[in-house]
Amino acid sequence: MNKKTGEDVWIIIPSYNEQKNIGSVVKKTIQLGYKNVLVVDDGSKDLTKKTAENAGAKTIRHKINLGKGSAAKTGCDYAINKGAKIIILMDGDGQHKPKDIPRFIKTMKEKNVDMVFGYRQIDNNMPGVMRFGNFFISISTKIIQGIKIRDTQSGFRCIKAEAYKKIRWQSTDYSMESEMISNAAKHKLKYAEIEIQTIYHDKFKGTTIFDGIKIFINIIRFKLFGG
Amino acid sequence: MLAGVQILGILFALSMIYITYVYYRRKNYNLRSLALWMAVWIATLVLISVPQTVYGVMQALQIERTADFFVVAGFAFFAVIIFYMYIILKKTNQKLEDLVRQSSFYEADKTNNKKKNKK
Numbered sequence: 001m002n003k004k005t006g007e008d009v010w011i012i013i014p015s016y017n018e019q020k021n022i023g024s025v026v027k028k029t030i031q032l033g034y035k036n037v038l039v040v041d042d043g044s045k046d047l048t049k050k051t052a053e054n055a056g057a058k059t060i061r062h063k064i065n066l067g068k069g070s071a072a073k074t075g076c077d078y079a080i081n082k083g084a085k086i087i088i089l090m091d092g093d094g095q096h097k098p099k100d101i102p103r104f105i106k107t108m109k110e111k112n113v114d115m116v117f118g119y120r121q122i123d124n125n126m127p128g129v130m131r132f133g134n135f136f137i138s139i140s141t142k143i144i145q146g147i148k149i150r151d152t153q154s155g156f157r158c159i160k161a162e163a164y165k166k167i168r169w170q171s172t173d174y175s176m177e178s179e180m181i182s183n184a185a186k187h188k189l190k191y192a193e194i195e196i197q198t199i200y201h202d203k204f205k206g207t208t209i210f211d212g213i214k215i216f217i218n219i220i221r222f223k224l225f226g227g
Numbered sequence: 228m229l230a231g232v233q234i235l236g237i238l239f240a241l242s243m244i245y246i247t248y249v250y251y252r253r254k255n256y257n258l259r260s261l262a263l264w265m266a267v268w269i270a271t272l273v274l275i276s277v278p279q280t281v282y283g284v285m286q287a288l289q290i291e292r293t294a295d296f297f298v299v300a301g302f303a304f305f306a307v308i309i310f311y312m313y314i315i316l317k318k319t320n321q322k323l324e325d326l327v328r329q330s331s332f333y334e335a336d337k338t339n340n341k342k343k344n345k346k
Binding site (some may be wrong): 040058059060061062063066070073074077078081172200 | 320324325335338
C-alpha cells in the first residue's frame with residue numbers, strides 16, 4: 001500500500017458498547033497498513049475506548065451518548081481537521097471486514113467518484129426482516145430521491161473529504177445513512193457501489209421494523225425539507 | 228349564577244396563578260416569564276368569569292357555544308406552545324451535540340499531545 005495514501009486515509013469507526021469486538025476490528029485494520037484508525041466512543045458504558053487504544057487506534061470519546069450520526073460526524077470532522085483526503089466509515093461491531101477497505105479506495109480512484117457505497121449481498125445469512133426492509137427502503141429511495149443504491153443502510157462507505165463537506169448530515173441517529181444519500185443526490189455527487197461481506201453476530205441488533213418505518217418517513221422528509 | 232364548569236375553570240386559573248408565582252419565587256424563571264404567564268392565567272380567569280367578553284369574536288367566527296370557543300382557542304394556544312417547545316428542543320439538542328463534540332476534540336488533542344511529548 002502506498003505510504004502517502006495511507007496517511008491521507010482515515011478510518012472512522014463510531015462505536016457504542018463494542019468492547020467485545022472493537023479490538024479485533026482495529027487490529028485487522030491496522031495490519032492492512034492504515035495508521036489513522038479513529039474510534040469514536042459514543043459514551044460507552046464499557047471499556048470500548050480503552051480496548052480500542054490498546055489495539056492501536058486513535059480515540060475520541062463523547063461524554064454522553066449522542067447517537068451514531070453524531071459519532072460519525074465527530075470522527076469525520078476530526079479527520080478533516082487533521083488533513084484527511086479520504087474517509088472510510090465502518091461499524092465497530094465486527095460486521096464489516098477491514099480487508100474490503102482497499103477495494104473501496106481502489107474503486108474510488110479507478111472510477112473517479114466522490115463516494116463508494118458498500119452493499120451487502122441479500123442471502124440467507126441476512127435476517128429476513130432486514131432483507132425485506134432493505135429491499136423496501138432501496139426501492140423507496142430510488143423513487144423518492146431519484147438515486148439508485150442497492151443497500152441504503154449499510155454503514156460501510158468511502159467518502160472524499162470535499163464530498164463530506166457537501167453531504168454532512170444533521171441526523172444524530174441511524175437516519176444519517178439515508179440523509180447522506182439524500183444530500184449526495186441533491187449535490188449530484190458521483191458514486192459507485194461494491195459488494196461487501198457481512199457477518200451478523202446478533203440478529204436483534206441494529207435497525208428494527210420501527211426503525212425501518214422511521215427511515216422511510218425520513219426519506220420523504222429529507223427530500224422535502226433537507227436535513 | 229356561575230355554571231359548574233366555570234367554577235372549575237376559575238379554580239384552575241387561580242391554582243395556576245399561585246403555582247406560577249411560587250416557581251418565580253423559587254427563581255425557576257425571570258420576571259419577564261412571570262409577567263407573560265400571569266397575563267395568560269389572568270386572561271383565562273377573566274374570560275371564564277365573564278364569557279360575554281368573547282361573544283363578539285364568537286359571532287365573527289360563527290361559533291355558537293362558549294365551551295366550543297374555549298376548546299378551539301385552547302387547542303390553538305397549546306399547538307403554538309408545543310411548536311415553540313419543539314424549536315427550543317431542537318436548538319438545545321444541537322448546542323449539546325456541538326458542546327460534546329468540542330469537548331471530545333479538546334480531550335483527544337490533549338491526550339495525543341501527551342503521547343507525543345512522552346515519545
